[in-house]
Amino acid sequence: xxxxxxxxxxxxxxxxxxxxxxxxxxxxxxxxxxxxxxxxxxxxxxxxxxxxxxxxxxxxxxxxxxxxxxxxxxxxxxxxxxxxxxxxxxxxxxxxxxxxxxxxxxxxxxxxxxxxxxxxxxxxxxxxxxxxxxxxxxxxxxxxxxxxxxxxxxxxxxxxxxxxxxxxxxxxxxxxxxxxxxxxxxxxxxxxxxxxxxxxxxxxxxxxxxxxxxxxxxxxxxxxxxxxxxxxxxxxxxxxxxxxxxxxxxxxxxxxxxxxxxxxxxxxxxxxxxxxxxxxxxxxxxxxxxxxxxxxxxxxxxxxxxxxxxxxxxxxxxxxxxxxxxxxxxxxxxxxxxxxxxxxxxxxxxxxxxxxxxxxxxxxxxxxxxxxxxxxxxxxxxxxxxxxxxxxxxxxxxxxxxxxxxxxxxxxxxxxxxxxxxxxxxxxxxxxxxxxxxxxxxxxxxxxxxxxxxxxxxxxxxxxxxxxxxxxxxxxxxxxxxxxxxxxxxxxxxxxx
Amino acid sequence: xxxxxxxxxxxxxxxxxxxxxxxxxxxxxxxxxxxxxxxxxxxxxxxxxxxxxxxxxxxxxxxxxxxxxxxxxxxxxxxxxxxxxxxxxxxxxxxxxxxxxxxxxxxxxxxxxxxxxxxxxxxxxxxxxxxxxxxxxxxxxxxxxxx
Numbered sequence: 157x158x159x160x161x162x163x164x165x166x167x168x169x170x171x172x173x174x175x176x177x178x179x180x181x182x183x184x185x186x187x188x189x190x191x192x193x194x195x196x197x198x199x200x201x202x203x204x205x206x207x208x209x210x211x212x213x214x215x216x217x218x219x220x221x222x223x224x225x226x227x228x229x230x231x232x233x234x235x236x237x238x239x240x241x242x243x244x245x246x247x248x249x250x251x252x253x254x255x256x257x258x259x260x261x262x263x264x265x266x267x268x269x270x271x272x273x274x275x276x277x278x279x280x281x282x283x284x285x286x287x288x289x290x291x292x293x294x295x296x297x298x299x300x301x302x303x304x305x306x307x308x309x310x311x312x313x314x315x316x317x318x319x320x321x322x323x324x325x326x327x328x329x330x331x332x333x334x335x336x337x338x339x340x341x342x343x344x345x346x347x348x349x350x351x352x353x354x355x356x357x358x359x360x361x362x363x364x365x366x367x368x369x370x371x372x373x374x375x376x377x378x379x380x381x382x383x384x385x386x387x388x389x390x391x392x393x394x395x396x397x398x399x400x401x402x403x404x405x406x407x408x409x410x411x412x413x414x415x416x417x418x419x420x421x422x423x424x425x426x427x428x429x430x431x432x433x434x435x436x437x438x439x440x441x442x443x444x445x446x447x448x449x450x451x452x453x454x455x456x457x458x459x460x461x462x463x464x465x466x467x468x469x470x471x472x473x474x475x476x477x478x479x480x481x482x483x484x485x486x487x488x489x490x491x492x493x494x495x496x497x498x499x500x501x502x503x504x505x506x507x508x509x510x511x512x513x514x515x516x517x518x519x520x521x522x523x524x525x526x527x528x529x530x531x532x533x534x535x536x537x538x539x540x541x542x543x544x545x546x547x548x549x550x551x552x553x554x555x556x557x558x559x560x561x562x563x564x565x566x567x568x569x570x571x572x573x574x575x576x577x578x579x580x581x582x583x584x585x586x587x588x589x590x591x592x593x594x595x596x597x598x599x600x601x602x603x604x605x606x607x608x609x610x611x612x613x614x615x616x617x618x619x620x621x622x623x624x625x626x627x628x629x630x631x632x633x634x635x636x637x638x639x640x641x642x643x644x645x646x647x648x649x650x651x652x653x
Numbered sequence: 654x655x656x657x658x659x660x661x662x663x664x665x666x667x668x669x670x671x672x673x674x675x676x677x678x679x680x681x682x683x684x685x686x687x688x689x690x691x692x693x694x695x696x697x698x699x700x701x702x703x704x705x706x707x708x709x710x711x712x713x714x715x716x717x718x719x720x721x722x723x724x725x726x727x728x729x730x731x732x733x734x735x736x737x738x739x740x741x742x743x744x745x746x747x748x749x750x751x752x753x754x755x756x757x758x759x760x761x762x763x764x765x766x767x768x769x770x771x772x773x774x775x776x777x778x779x780x781x782x783x784x785x786x787x788x789x790x791x792x793x794x795x796x797x798x799x800x
Contacts, residue, residue: 207789321654323707327665330700334672334693341679341689348679348689349672372735379727379762545763546773549755552731553781556738556754557747561791569739577732584722585661603692615685 159285162508166516169214169509175517178211182219183521186226187529189243191234191536192547196243197227198483198593199371202363203554205491206561213495214510218517220491224484225277225467225518228427229525232269232460233536236262245427245463248435252448252455259451264397268405268453269460270529271397276413276461277522280468283417284475285515288504292476295501300608301619305629307602309636310479311595313422316636317429318588325591328582332592335360336599343607355567362490362597364559364572366483369589371555372576375548377583397453405457408438412461419462420469420481427466434462468518475499475511479598483590486597654711655719662708669701727762734758746796747786751778 169175189200201220208216231246236253249269256265298306315325338349339359350356397405412434419430438458439448448455470481478500480486492499497507504511559572579589613619620626673694682688738754745753755774759765765773785791 206791210789323703323710327700327703327707330696330703331665333696334700337693337696344689346679346689348693349675372732376728376731379724379731545759545765549758550777552735552758553751553754553777556735556742557781557785557791557793560742560793561785564792566739566743569742570736573732573735573739576735580728580732584720585657586655587661599692599696606692607687610684610687615683617684 159289162289162504162512163285163516165508166512166514169513170218170517170520174215175218175513176520178215178219179222179517179521180524182222183226183229183525184528186223186228187230187233187525187532187536188539189223190227190230190232190246191539196370196374197224198366198487199374199555200227201484201487201491202367202371203558205363205487205494206558208491209494209561213492213497213507214513216491216495217488217510217514218521220488221471221514222517222521224488225464225521226525228277228460228464228467229270229273229529230536231463232273232456233266233529233533234540236265236269236456237537238540245431245466246460247428248431248459249456251435252450252452255449255451256453256456261451264401264453265456266533267530268397268401268409268457270526272405272409272412272457272461273464274522274526275409276416276464277468277525278519279413280417280420280465281515281518281522283465284468284471284518287421288472288476288511288515290476291472292501292504295477298501298625299623300605300612301623301626302629304602304605304609305620305626305633306477306479307598307605309629309633310473310481311591311598312633312636314482314591314594316639318591320586320588322640324587328587328589329591329595332595333599333602335365335592336596337603342600342604353567355563355565355571359600360571360596361562361568362486362593363562364568365575365596366487366490366593367555367559368572368575368577369579369593370483371551372572373579373583373589375552376576376580378544379548401453404453408434408454408458409461411437411441412458413465416462416465417469420466421472422481427463427470430466431459431463434458471514475503475514476501478503478601480594483593486593489597654707654714654716656711656716657719658711658716659708662704662711665704666701666708669697669704672697673701730762731758734761742796743794744796746798747793748778748782748798749796751781 170179185200185204186197189197201223204220204223208219227243228245231241231243232249232253235241235246235249236257239250239254241247241250253265253269256262311329315322315329318325336359338356340346340357341348347357415434415437416427416430419433420427435448435455435458438454439445442448442452442454444452470485473479473481474485474489478489478498480489489499497503497510555572556569559568560566562568582589609619620630676690676694676697679690679693680688681690681694734754734757738750741753742750752774755777756770759770759773760767782793786793
């Protein structure tokens with residue numbers, strides 16, 4: 157019953173002119189970002205963040221969250237029409253979506269992607285509505301050792317599931333922990349690695365780092381590459397899928413929704429791997445697996461539902477435990493921190509208007525996206541025609557202004573520039589940035605809980621293995637580290653490829 | 654693993670040694686009473702060990718050849734333009750710096766004609782000023798135009 161009371165309270169927040177306007181702007185910008193290749197949700201949220209400082213936290217979160225799940229809707233458009241995924245979660249949609257478009261079935265492909273996304277988004281929000289409060293009340297039992305072990309688990313899972321070498325992902329996580337310790341020490345107030353630079357005294361801000369690693373790096377990587385965008389010229393008709401399309405897609409959408417939501421709840425898992433798993437599952441369950449890759453509608457329906465459900469699932473650990481599931485959630489965590497709000501088990505109790513307002517806005521946002529997406533497809537096609545040469549200076553300017561506006565300080569711009577160049581080099585050397593970002597966010601909390609645990613136990617590390625929950629988290633972490641040694645990780649990756 | 658990993662491994666080993674040294678100076682403390690350098694010390698030790706493993710595996714195993722770095726000129730130009738923007742923003746002000754930044758990228762990287770580059774740069778800087786400066790009231794530096 158508490159959930160229903162809460163959701164009514166949430167609708168009271170979102171069903172106002174202000175709430176609806178912020179939700180609309182968020183989902184519209186999210187779709188635009190999803191359509192545009194070369195800018196992902198993390199960078200887009202970091203660009204939008206400084207513009208939200210003048211509003212209240214609930215409206216700000218409604219807009220930023222709308223942007224995240226809006227990206228999942230928009231990403232399918234470029235995958236289907238141009239064969240270029242607007243963002244990483246839509247890579248799989250290219251396989252069959254573009255083939256459908258080439259066969260003159262772009263309409264049903266776009267239609268099923270939008271309708272499947274709507275269904276999955278709604279399922280995900282219902283799951284979030286019931287699971288997050290449950291997990292939050294459970295998390296009230298956590299002490300410092302449990303939190304420490306949970307964060308260790310979160311980071312090891314990110315490295316386990318990241319693309320490329322796990323060893324390199326672990327290195328990035330360790331680097332993130334070091335970077336997270338820059339600034340004044342929370343206990344002794346001693347400056348650490350600040351070198352008398354004022355901007356470093358409060359630590360390295362998550363926003364300029366993410367802007368650099370995701371926004372600037374993407375542009376530095378793309379500015380040298382040629383982007384071949386052959387946009388489908390035939391007119392897009394019959395957006396509503398046929399009865400046969402529905403029959404083929406209903407179960408993949410249902411399976412993708414459930415798989416996506418539960419994978420999204422796991423700390424460390426973003427939508428990319430989940431969509432590959434969904435595609436692999438649909439191919440394995442299909443009576444005609446040979447049709448996959450040639451324009452099978454199931455290959456669009458399952459993964460598209462899955463990436464939207466992941467987006468909802470990702471909010472569960474962030475809102476209930478204060479643990480971000482990926483870089484985007486880390487950004488939202490950073491956004492709440494700017495308002496002095498700490499996500500975690502007490503969020504629902506202390507800031508119900510934010511928690512329930514956010515959930516209610518996701519219902520409203522999904523409806524807005526469904527209404528918006530299909531009629532606006534011709535507009536998105538026009539957007540795709542903007543030459544990248546004109547587009548990227550504009551994106552760079554957004555990054556520059558965004559980082560400057562954080563504190564009206566050039567230091568943040570320099571940090572963003574540094575991490576942009578660093579991210580470019582790391583990409584070239586095949587290091588992934590996501591573990592670094594997560595460790596940078598979790599680092600201070602991890603240190604805090606480690607210190608508290610050691611002080612409680614008088615320096616005895618057995619405190620982490622004498623509590624059942626902490627042991628459980630550490631066992632999962634150890635498994636994530638040991639599986640690759642037992643060659644289990646390559647097998648997992650093969651199934652997704 | 655790629656061939657360049659031995660060099661990145663070496664870089665991170667040196668970096669971790671430096672952080673370990675600095676953390677030691679801050680005071681590592683004990684397990685019972687961790688000092689300010691405790692957490693960065695053990696984090697950098699972890700990075701050092703992982704980097705050693707990376708270097709070891711790359712030297713021993715079969716490392717693939719790294720992808721060639723093509724068209725690096727444009728990447729360097731864009732990153733220098735970004736740094737230039739950061740350094741000039743306070744002195745020249747937002748509008749002038751944005752105009753120069755846009756025209757530079759459109760001319761030097763995109764090889765557009767002067768007229769198109771100037772027109773687009775003017776439009777971009779005006780649009781950004783209207784949206785951020787006037788509408789969102791961001792505190793953008795006025796620079797030489799404000800004197």
